[in-house]
Amino acid sequence: MTRDIVQLPRLKAGHPKARAEPTTHQVVAQNLSRAIHEHRLVPGLKLGEDELADIYNVSRTIVRTALQTLSHERLVDIKRHRGAFVACPAPKEAQEVFEARELLEPRTARSAALKATREDVAQLKAHIEKEHAAMDAGDKGYALYLSGQLHVEIARIAAQDTITSFIESLIARSSLVVALYWRRESALCESHAHDRLVEAIRANDPAEAEALMKSHLVDLHSALDLNTSPRSNGPLRDMLLGR
Amino acid sequence: MTRDIVQLPRLKAGHPKARAEPTTHQVVAQNLSRAIHEHRLVPGLKLGEDELADIYNVSRTIVRTALQTLSHERLVDIKRHRGAFVACPAPKEAQEVFEARELLEPRTARSAALKATREDVAQLKAHIEKEHAAMDAGDKGYALYLSGQLHVEIARIAAQDTITSFIESLIARSSLVVALYWRRESALCESHAHDRLVEAIRANDPAEAEALMKSHLVDLHSALDLNTSPRSNGPLRDMLLGR
DNA sequence: ACGCACAATATTGTATACAAAGCTGCTCAG
DNA sequence: CTGAGCAGCTTTGTATACAATATTGTGCGT
Secondary structure, three states, rough: OOOOOOOOOOOOOOOOOOOOOHHHHHHHHHHHHHHHOOOOOOOOEEEEEEEHHHHHHOOOOHHHHHHHHHHOOOEEEEEEOOOOEEEOHHHHHHHHHHHHHHHHHHHHHHHHHOOOOOOHHHHHHHHHHHHHHHHHOHHHHHHHHHHHHHHHHHHHOOOOOOHHHHHHHHHHHHHHHHHHEEEEOHHHHHHHHHHHHHHHHHHOHHHHHHHHHHHHHHHHHHOEEEOOOOOOOOOHHHOOOOO | OOOOOOOOOOOOOOOOOOOOOHHHHHHHHHHHHHHHHHOOOOOEEEHHHHHHHHHOOHHHHHHHHHHHHHHHHOEEEEOOOOOOOOOOOHHHHHHHHHHHHHHHHHHHHHHHHHOOOHHHHHHHHHHHHHHHHHHHHHHHHHHHHHHHHHHHHHHHHHHHHHHHHHHHHHHHHHHHHHHHHHHOHHHHHHHHHHHHHHEEEEEHOOHHHHHHHHHHHHHHHHHHHOOOOOOOOOOHHHHHOOO
């Protein structure tokens, strides 16, 4: 069977600072990560090595490296002699991810509000613009991705790289959690929360930024339905045994 | 040149629950990680692939995988076309690692104090026994390793896997920080802090456990000398330009 | 018809071969 | 003597070949 060959996009190409161009496996990992963020890859899906190697037109070596990266980020679950699958966080894990976010992010938002420069705020506003544009264009996946990334941008402003990387990881995993446990249909009406958050940061109002972030996260958290039985076998069971 | 062949130890062998035995690259990664923890491998040291492959008597493929794992844990720095090196966290990073610990661990200690069972406490006490024994035997490296692992054990009792894995990562990195920035010579006199901490957990005294953990971490943090210039080239500079 | 055992197949795990990039040390011009 | 440039060597990056294991399919016996 002949397969589409994806032209590997140069991520962050043309960036003024011209940072070291990413390695091949990083590009593949980024690509897969993005696909998971945008819910184009559903939890539980098998990611065959040969298949991916074929798709990206690289050797299995590269694919394996990329999958290992994603596995360390807990976006992918590698089972010995079985293969790699898009991760299916159990309800307990989902709960923990959001608890951790509620612990780290409000504090980070506070710090960001204190440190944010004019340029930072401009960047955030531009980001929100893209978010709105994606929504208007009906590109739900991209909007979802951007909505997560805003949190990362805010963490970056706080300039605590270590904690930022934790948050980054948590947000990636949140994407899986949302894919599995989201309840409401009107998912993204919450973009007003982002607007207000950015406004608090612009005003250098740490208390307000912290409070808004906290309530935003509680809001998201409460929109999850974590009462499903802790099925361990991926989503197949759900698809068959009537949700 | 002929080289010693390390018989790969079965880590966690004989564990009652008989969990899936680790893959080869996991064993290698664990081994290297342990060596870093115990300061047998100094920051900045080059970890050549062929060299390690020879030592562990496996192929470079395995070594590469292991190094990638350690790189994700930020214990190892992989430079493209240059190789893998034991990481040299900059003072800023060192600072952040301890700040993050001060944020996460006291809260976790509190939670552990609430949840600790009789068996948990017994395990902690046994752990401290080993710590003392290692100290008495003059095995500083092992004592150092154990002293970090106690924090991990406490986090485990709190049963928040997500945050525990963050803490695990931070403790590993702390080992590098200590190797680079430790000031006092009488490093490990602080084992009394551990005794008191475990006692608070045994007494199910969350407030006390939290306070003790906090002050213990502040104590460690303050024993670092982070005022050195942010040398980017590893420890060689220090060794030559008179510390 | 059912279920177990075995064979065929497909996929992952590991080793190795080859290509590409970096580093070292030489040579030679100035 | 100094320093730039080139050549050879060393080390890493990638692809591929082979081995090991899980899964699937088939057939036989009951």
